[in-house]
Each structure stands twice: as C-alpha cells, then as structure tokens.
Amino acid sequence: AQSVTQLDSQVPVFEEAPVELRCNYSSSVSVYLFWYVQYPNQGLQLLLKYLSGSTLVESINGFEAEFNKSQTSFHLRKPSVHISDTAEYFCAVILSGGYNKLIFGAGTRLAVHP
Amino acid sequence: DVKVTQSSRYLVKRTGEKVFLECVQDMDHENMFWYRQDPGLGLRLIYFSYDVKMKEKGDIPEGYSVSREKKERFSLILESASTNQTSMYLCASSLRAGKGYTFGSGTRLTVV
Numbered sequence: 714a715q716s717v718t719q720l721d722s723q724v725p726v727f728e729e730a731p732v733e734l735r736c737n738y739s740s741s742v743s744v745y746l747f748w749y750v751q752y753p754n755q756g757l758q759l760l761l762k763y764l765s766g767s768t769l770v771e772s773i774n775g776f777e778a779e780f781n782k783s784q785t786s787f788h789l790r791k792p793s794v795h796i797s798d799t800a801e802y803f804c805a806v807i808l809s810g811g812y813n814k815l816i817f818g819a820g821t822r823l824a825v826h827p
Numbered sequence: 828d829v830k831v832t833q834s835s836r837y838l839v840k841r842t843g844e845k846v847f848l849e850c851v852q853d854m855d856h857e858n859m860f861w862y863r864q865d866p867g868l869g870l871r872l873i874y875f876s877y878d879v880k881m882k883e884k885g886d887i888p889e890g891y892s893v894s895r896e897k898k899e900r901f902s903l904i905l906e907s908a909s910t911n912q913t914s915m916y917l918c919a920s921s922l923r924a925g926k927g928y929t930f931g932s933g934t935r936l937t938v939v
Contacts, residue, residue: 722867747927757870757917757930803869813858813877813921814885815928819869 719804719818727826728796734789734821736804745807746787747815748778752800760802763787774798799825830854833918833931840938846905848934850918856929857922859901861885861893864915864933876901908938 720735738744748760761772768780778789787804804818834849852859858877862870862885872885874893882893890912894902901920905912915935919928 719869745927749930756932757928759927762927805870813923814872814875815860815919815921816872817862817870819867 717804717806717816717818719802719821721821722819723822723824725824725826726794729793731792732790732794732798732823734802734804734823736787736789736818738785738787738804738806740785740806740808742808746778746780747805747807748772748776748787748789749803749805749817750800751803751820757803760789794823794825796825796827799823831918831920831929831931833916833934835934836932838934838936840905840908840936842909842938844905844908844938846908846936846938848903848905848916848918848936850901850903850920850931851899852901852920852929853899854920854922854929855898856920857898858920859895860919860921860928861891861901861903862917862919863887864917870917873903905936908936910938912936913938 716739718737726732746763749757750760751757761770763780771777776791801820801822803820805815831852840846860875861873864870871887876882876895892904915933917933918931921928
C-alpha cells in the first residue's frame with residue numbers, strides 16, 4: 714500500500730532562519746507530488762506540485778521542493794522564513810493512472826518565532 | 828478560480844442523529860472527495876466519486892455514506908452520528924490528477 718510519511722510533526726524555527734520539512738513516500742508506480750499549506754482557521758491551499766520534468770519546483774512565496782526518485786522524497790525548503798509562514802504543511806501524493814486519490818501525510822506544524 | 832462550497836462552517840449534533848454535510852463545486856469537475864482531518868493524523872479519505880451516481884470507499888468509510896445525484900454536488904451522510912465522528916470535514920474536487928485538488932473551507936462537526 715502506498716503511504717506518505719512526514720518525518721517531523723512540529724518544526725520550531727526563528728524568523729529568517731532556513732527550514733526543511735521532510736516528506737517521504739512509498740509507491741511502486743509513478744506519482745504526482747504536492748505540498749499543501751493550511752494557515753490557522755483556514756482551508757488547505759496548494760503550495761507547489763511536481764508532475765514531471767525538472768525535479769526542483771518553486772512556489773511564489775519562496776518555498777521550493779525537490780523530487781528525489783531514488784530516495785522517494787519530496788522535501789520542502791525555504792532559505793529564510795517569516796512569521797507569516799507559521800502554518801501546517803501537508804505533503805501528498807497521487808498515483809498516476811489511478812482514481813486520482815490524494816493521499817496525505819500527517820502534517821508538519823511550522824512555528825516561526827521572532 | 829474553482830470554488831468549493833461547504834454549506835456549514837460549524838455544526839453541533841447529538842449522538843444518534845442523521846447528519847448531512849453538503850459540498851458544491853462550480854467548475855464541472857468529475858472527481859469529488861470527502862476527507863476528515865484530525866490532529867496528528869492528517870487528512871484521511873472517507874469516500875470519493877469520479878462521476879454522477881458513482882462512489883468509491885476511501886480509507887475510513889465505516890459509519891459514513893455518500894450521495895452524488897448531480898455532478899456539482901457531493902453529500903456526506905453520517906447515518907447515526909457518534910462522538911468519535913467529531914472532526915473537521917473537508918470536501919475537495921479535481922478535474923484530473925495533475926491539476927491537484929481544490930478544497931472547501933471545511934465543516935467542523937461536534938457530536939455530543
């Protein structure tokens with residue numbers, strides 16, 4: 714069975730520090746990979762996605778993620794975080810050729826401190 | 828932009844009640860999904876539908892059913908609400924896999 718593992722449930726960090734949120738998945742078939750963000754008291758928003766092509770994908774607010782097929786990972790990084798990045802981040806996968814089911818990790822709560 | 832609307836933001840129901848959660852999307856998406864979100868567990872798929880009148884069980888379908896009579900509307904039904912169904916429920920829709928999902932704002936259900 715396919716699964717998504719987010720290795721850290723909480724990540725505290727100081728403002729302007731770099732951060733990495735780790736995500737590993739298990740699947741024997743091709744996948745599409747996503748990061749979603751949920752700000753306090755809001756719904757989920759798509760942050761970035763990997764479908765094919767370049768393994769490094771970027772979002773408009775400075776986050777990036779790199780697809781590593783050999784390590785089955787899709788870690789999310791930002792070189793300098795802001796207070797406003799405080800949120801819960803979810804890694805998710807869709808198996809290509811299936812029913813388009815999105816399978817989520819348990820989430821990582823990023824807390825940025827001044 | 829695609830809009831996914833969940834009819835209620837907060838609901839409080841009594842144990843044993845039949846509960847309906849409604850979800851409507853406005854972009855003619857074939858696929859619709861119901862998830863529940865619980866702290867430390869992420870989002871877990873309850874049911875999904877890839878066409879009108881079609882439904883498939885997700886990972887945790889027990890205690891739930893769904894209805895999709897029209898393409899734009901996907902209803903989640905709790906046949907007899909129990910306290911362990913207290914949770915945040917999220918509806919989503921998608922056109923196809925590569926487009927990702929659009930989520931509604933969620934319904935926070937409390938069963939007392």
